[in-house]
Amino acid sequence: MSTLAPHGTRTAGPRGTAGPRRRRPARTARPAWMERPKPLTRAAKAVALATVVLLVVVPFLIIVSTSLASNKDVVANGGWVLWPEHPTLRAYREIFEGGIVGHALAVSAGVTLVGTAVSLACTIGLAYGLSRPDLFGGRPLLLVILFTFLFPPGMIPSFLLVKSLHMLNSYDSLIAPVVINVFNLVVLRGFFQSVPAELHEAARLDGAGEWMVLRRIVLPLSKAALAVVGLFYAVSYWNAWFYASIYLDSGHWPLQQVLRTYVVGGAQLADTGAGDAGQVAAPQTIQMAVLVVAVVPILAVYPFLQKYFTKGVLTGAIKS
Amino acid sequence: MAIAERDATGRTGAADASGTAGTGGRAARGARRKRLRRDLVLLLLMGPGLLYFLVFQYGAMAGNVIAFKDYVPFDGLWASEWVGVSNFHAILVDTAFWHAVVNTLWIALLQLAFYFPVPIALAMLLHSLTRDSLRRVVQSVMYLPHFLSWVIVVAIFQQVLGETGLLNNLLGDAHLHTVDIIGNPAAFKPLVVAQVIWKDCGWGTIIFLAALAQVDEQQYEAAAIDGAGPWRRFWHVTLPAIRPVIVLLLIMRVGDILSVGFEQMLLQRASVGPDAAEVIDTLVWQRGLVEGDYGYAAAAGLFKGVVGAVLVYAANKVAHRLGEQGVYQ
Numbered sequence: 001m002s003t004l005a006p007h008g009t010r011t012a013g014p015r016g017t018a019g020p021r022r023r024r025p026a027r028t029a030r031p032a033w034m035e036r037p038k039p040l041t042r043a044a045k046a047v048a049l050a051t052v053v054l055l056v057v058v059p060f061l062i063i064v065s066t067s068l069a070s071n072k073d074v075v076a077n078g079g080w081v082l083w084p085e086h087p088t089l090r091a092y093r094e095i096f097e098g099g100i101v102g103h104a105l106a107v108s109a110g111v112t113l114v115g116t117a118v119s120l121a122c123t124i125g126l127a128y129g130l131s132r133p134d135l136f137g138g139r140p141l142l143l144v145i146l147f148t149f150l151f152p153p154g155m156i157p158s159f160l161l162v163k164s165l166h167m168l169n170s171y172d173s174l175i176a177p178v179v180i181n182v183f184n185l186v187v188l189r190g191f192f193q194s195v196p197a198e199l200h201e202a203a204r205l206d207g208a209g210e211w212m213v214l215r216r217i218v219l220p221l222s223k224a225a226l227a228v229v230g231l232f233y234a235v236s237y238w239n240a241w242f243y244a245s246i247y248l249d250s251g252h253w254p255l256q257q258v259l260r261t262y263v264v265g266g267a268q269l270a271d272t273g274a275g276d277a278g279q280v281a282a283p284q285t286i287q288m289a290v291l292v293v294a295v296v297p298i299l300a301v302y303p304f305l306q307k308y309f310t311k312g313v314l315t316g317a318i319k320s
Numbered sequence: 321m322a323i324a325e326r327d328a329t330g331r332t333g334a335a336d337a338s339g340t341a342g343t344g345g346r347a348a349r350g351a352r353r354k355r356l357r358r359d360l361v362l363l364l365l366m367g368p369g370l371l372y373f374l375v376f377q378y379g380a381m382a383g384n385v386i387a388f389k390d391y392v393p394f395d396g397l398w399a400s401e402w403v404g405v406s407n408f409h410a411i412l413v414d415t416a417f418w419h420a421v422v423n424t425l426w427i428a429l430l431q432l433a434f435y436f437p438v439p440i441a442l443a444m445l446l447h448s449l450t451r452d453s454l455r456r457v458v459q460s461v462m463y464l465p466h467f468l469s470w471v472i473v474v475a476i477f478q479q480v481l482g483e484t485g486l487l488n489n490l491l492g493d494a495h496l497h498t499v500d501i502i503g504n505p506a507a508f509k510p511l512v513v514a515q516v517i518w519k520d521c522g523w524g525t526i527i528f529l530a531a532l533a534q535v536d537e538q539q540y541e542a543a544a545i546d547g548a549g550p551w552r553r554f555w556h557v558t559l560p561a562i563r564p565v566i567v568l569l570l571i572m573r574v575g576d577i578l579s580v581g582f583e584q585m586l587l588q589r590a591s592v593g594p595d596a597a598e599v600i601d602t603l604v605w606q607r608g609l610v611e612g613d614y615g616y617a618a619a620a621g622l623f624k625g626v627v628g629a630v631l632v633y634a635a636n637k638v639a640h641r642l643g644e645q646g647v648y649q
Contacts, residue, residue: 030450031537033544048445053461055518059476062486066479082486126369129362136352136359141370148377150575151629154621155601156608157383160397161376177380179372210361239469242583246609260471264478264587284484291475298467305467306460 063295067091067288074284091289100258101290107171108238108254115175115237120230122179123188128214130185131192149182162247173247174240174254181236184229191225192218224308231305238297255294263287387619393612407619417620419595420603421578427599428577430513436573438517439524440566444558446525447532462522470583473519477511478502505596508588515584527569531562567639575632578624600624 030036037045062082066074068091069084095101129135130142153161158177167173195218203213219226241256253261356363387407389400411417442462449455465473480486481501488498501507535557543553582601589597594606600620608617 031541033541034450035544035550045445045448049458052442052522053458056461056465056522059480062479063476122369122372125365125367129359129366132359132362134355135362136355137363141366144378145373148373148381150632151381151625153377153380154384154618154625155604156386156614156618156621157380158376159609160383160386160614161380164397176372177376179376180369185369211365214365235467239467239471241469241471242586256469256471259475260587263475264471265590284479287475288479291472294472295468302460302464302467306463 060295063288063291066284067292069285071285091285092293095286095289095293101255101293104253104255104258105293107252108256111171111174111254112234112237114171115178116230116234118175119179119181119184119233119237120226123181123185123229123233124214124219124226126180127185127188128192128210128218131189132210145182145185159246168247169249169252171248171252174237174243177243178236178240181233184232188222188225188229191222195221228305228308231301234301235298255290259290259294263290384618384622386614387622389615391614391618393614403615407615408623410616411620411623416598417600417603420598420600423597424578424580424599427509427512427580428573430509431516431580432573434513435516435521436569438521440528440562442521443525443528443532443562444554446529447558459522459525462525464522465519466523468519470519470581470587473515474584474587477515477518481511503591505592508592508596512581512584512588516581527565528562531565532558535561567642571632571635571639574635575628577631578628 065081065084068087068089069081070086070088070090073081073084073086126145130138130145132138135141162168162173162177165176167176199217200213203217208216239256241254241260244252244254244257245260248257250261383397386397386400388402388404389397390403391397391400446455446458449458468476478485481499482488483498483500483502485502487501491498501511539557540553543557548556578600580599582599582605585597585599585602586605589602594602598606601624604617604621604624607613607620
């Protein structure tokens with residue numbers, strides 16, 4: 001584990017927000033040297049692309065439609081709905097009246113916000129230090145950190161550690177053990193390293209210390225990478241459920257763990273305020289409504305994430 | 321700002337000193353102390369992160385000693401009795417452990433055969449599109465499932481392929497036999513691979529597309545002018561460009577061979593039963609966290625960790641022998 005592949009540092013520097021240097025210009029038509037594709041090839045490509053897109057889009061459509069469907073729609077279709085004839089928000093009203101989903105949503109949002117802030121702060125500090133050439137103890141520290149990527153501590157020791165730190169049934173247990181992700185650390189370090197040394201020198205001549213350089217020069221130049229890493233952390237906190245299942249009792253559960261119990265596990269959301277059968281939304285509708293609530297935040301941040309992917313910020317970073 | 325200023329001037333001074341370091345023990349020590357003082361601000365910035373690695377990575381790692389102990393929660397970790405390798409002996413003679421190993425390897429191999437090529441093929445397809453706007457739209461759709469949790473992915477699969485799901489309703493409407501996929505142990509392994517493909521094949525294209533974007537367009541043009549058709553251009557230009565990435569990902573797969581989709585298995589273990597779904601990680605979870613046999617579970621986890629690390633090391637060695645770059649050098 002001596003050095004990371006060197007070609008990683010070459011790409012996706014903060015100098016231009018675009019990724020790889022020799023990125024070809026945007027193409028809108030077939031270049032002159034390329035043969036005209038055969039009709040059969042074109043048809044095969046079109047079918048393949050359409051299949052891929054539909055395989056992603058159709059399940060989403062079904063989930064949203066089923067969550068909005070009336071009981072009549074659900075029964076008529078035998079459990080799933082592609083397009084609700086009589087859309088209603090009743091399922092959503094019921095899950096939020098019950099209290100479980102509302103509470104879980106608040107827990108997930110809180111853990112995601114706090115966790116992402118803590119993770120970003122710790123990762124930035126560590127990545128910046130490790131990005132400086134000739135740091136005191138830099139090389140051994142980097143190796144010690146990368147070693148945990150090769151040989152992570154197991155599930156049982158981690159559990160016993162969290163228990164011995166008295167973090168069971170505390171939301172700390174969802175954040176503290178996963179504050180830094182080595183992959184995100186390496187991505188940020190690579191990005192910080194590509195800030196030109198001349199900028200550091202110029203700032204130092206002006207009397208700025210490391211803290212000033214980080215805040216005034218490095219961080220503003222690394223906005224794109226910070227956005228991607230921050231959103232990676234946010235998504236991982238939002239999606240986590242396993243730690244909640246072993247560290248927290250059911251009164252503390254975040255949304256994904258609730259989803260796991262009531263949708264994947266098939267348990268009934270007990271306190272949906274069930275009156276007579278006619279007043280209650282069908283179980284499928286309730287389940288899909290919880291699913292939608294869990295997916296919407298991802299869909300909401302996705303366009304912002306996605307902008308950086310296509311800019312190629314990540315492509316260079318991933319290679320390191 | 322006093323600290324920062326001293327730090328700023330200190331850096332040049334230390335660079336001089338390190339140039340003469342090594343001439344004498346005292347000079348080297350002095351230089352080191354100077355560097356330490358110069359980098360104090362940096363080390364303070366790194367403090368919280370380093371503390372995390374010390375406590376939650378290395379602290380937890382030290383807890384692996386319970387694999388060599390008869391852990392009794394009441395006595396605590398340090399007071400529990402040493403039992404040598406008897407926990408390891410217990411896992412090695414346990415058929416349940418070997419069953420989990422076989423399941424793990426099977427699923428890993430199925431993924432290697434059926435998942436691994438998909439992102440490569442998709443990346444080629446995307447790369448071959450002549451209109452960038454179309455490619456961007458397809459990319460955004462394809463990356464999306466990667467950001468969904470396993471809970472959601474499993475729920476979606478249940479909704480689409482389950483007993484009352486989309487597929488069986490369509491089959492029923494067409495008066496065909498319905499299929500039993502969700503909760504059927506025989507169909508579990510293909511289902512697991514299908515889920516991985518659905519979730520990650522789009523995201524997996526990113527790294528290949530990055531490698532393909534590095535290829536100079538002129539290489540294709542030159543090859544075409546020299547009379548190379550699409551296949552020969554693929555063979556001589558495209559493939560060499562992505563080969564290092566393929567090797568890199570293969571090495572990482574080999575290192576990960578003993579940890580296939582823990583969350584994915586755990587979510588579905590109850591519905592298909594441990595016979596089909598027990599992998600090493602879920603066995604560790606079951607024995608340790610559910611049944612409380614911490615010594616056995618920690619030994620199984622440690623076994624997995626050590627074998628995984630050795631596999632990465634070996635795979636990287638092989639890659640170097642073959643003249644590839646590998647994960648590290």
